[in-house]
Amino acid sequence: MEAEGVVKTSLQLQCDRKQITAHVGGDFLLTCSYDTSRYLYSKKYWCRGNSRETCEILVDSERRTQTKSTHRSHVKDARRRGLFVKVTHLQSDDSGVYWVGIDKIYADIMTSVKVVVTEGKNITFVSVPVSKPSLWPLSSLINRPTCWGQPVTVRCGCARGTGIRYTWYHEQTVLHHSSDLKLHCGAVKRDSSDYYCVAENAVSSLESGVLSVQVLMPADSGCIYVINIQGQPVYDCADRMSTTTTATTPSPTTTPSLTTCQATMKTHTDTRNYSFPINQTDQEQLFSRPWMGMPFWYTLLRCISFASLLMFLIIVLRCTKARHKRAKRKRPVRFRHLAQ
Template identity: 60%
Template sequence: MVDAGRTGLFVKVTNLQFADTGVSNGLKYITCLFVPVPVSKPRLWPLSSLVNRPTCWGQPVTVRCRCTKGTGIRYAWYQHIHHKDFLFQQSSDLGLHCGTVKEDSNYYCIASNDVSSEESDVLSVQVLTPADNSCIYAVNIQGHPFYNCEDRRSTTMATTLPLTTSQAPVKIHLDTRNRSSQTNQTDQNLFFSRTWTGLPLWYTLLRWGSFASLLMFLCIVLAYAKTRCKKCAKKKRKVHIRKMSHL
């Protein structure tokens, strides 16, 4: 309280609250009236630039909720997921990182005081690759450039995606079945396979069979010729003996 002489007394009042409205004790002619200012619609903006798409590389992002007008403002973030709204945190700053983003969801901020409350625009989070570390997610804030990290996701999938366990046994089973089929086919066609001489077995058997048949034929011919010669020799002897007897 300051005494200004003839002007009167000047009273400085600080830290007024809504409950302070009324007549001050002992000051009959001084009335303290606290009129809170309603909050304006809160605005969202990231504290770090989203142009370089840090979320595509699993980096954290902080989004701030602020009102340009209002007194005694309280901020709270809500998460909309599975058609339900949940109180996420009571703070003006929303921290997004791989540990908090597990699936696609929407967030919004509510700013309120004792006389009014306002809701912000929706902040959308699209989770492309969930993980505790090095996740891939995209943040969409109205009024800011939108990105979807599809190029980063396709590169990651092409370079780091391992062969799934469901694919490996199928491949092994097919290879085994093909090898078994080839083995059976080889066994069935063993008669037509190549021998150590480099020629097919059937051709080798045919050649040796022909050679054996030719030998047998020659033996028969020689035996027949030998028998024929013996008969001729006997006839000549008989003729010679007869001639000698006539003489």
């Protein structure tokens, strides 16, 4: 049970060193990471003692603890960027066992650090502050290697500073403590991500610019992604994406393209015969075109027959009326003749 508790604690709070060796008059900076999903707003502290139960808290992140070493010890909780412990103007009696702790109900989360302060040489070491770190790829981006899924290593470096330590972050989450970030298909999974590097030493800490990664086609191998670094060539993988899309398109999808090409060619061919009102093909289409489920010529013949029959009935009707009028005019004449 104790072994399980130690493993659990180490995963919740980790520091970059278990032992620190420094000289009298010098200083050191300890960098730790912790579970921000659970202890982001908990109090962090730096205490001294051989046992975690009896250690004396020297300073905490809320600056409430006051001891004789408070002015030389500092705890800075940078939230998602990590936890930093800095001790300055070291003295020979500062050697001993220290603890980095996170306040927690029932049992604090703690990890031990051994500090050894030596007399050393009577030389005053002056730490030079770090300059703003720069990012650059170790291989050229002109040939766009990421468009073909090739790995790229990006380095973080400072032009000025002593005892610099580099830490890579992925959207405020610690990735690793190193100056190099290796990007490859297995590492880039999301549509877009931002990375940055923090350079720090005993006296200062600065962030680099943002490294943007846009994943166009995720895959374990042969992926397509674009990286954008300030001061580096800007490129895209549009042609690579179009080539990949065409190569992976099923064959039935290409049929409409061929049909469209043939239709276009046919349209240009028909346009050349513009001197003919209706060519033979158009006539065949005209008389063979279905109309309400029947051929057009049949419908046209029915219309002509109906019109002819209607005209015939009109003519017969007019002739009949004309005969009746003539008959009415002749009858009075005959009656007068008979009366005389």
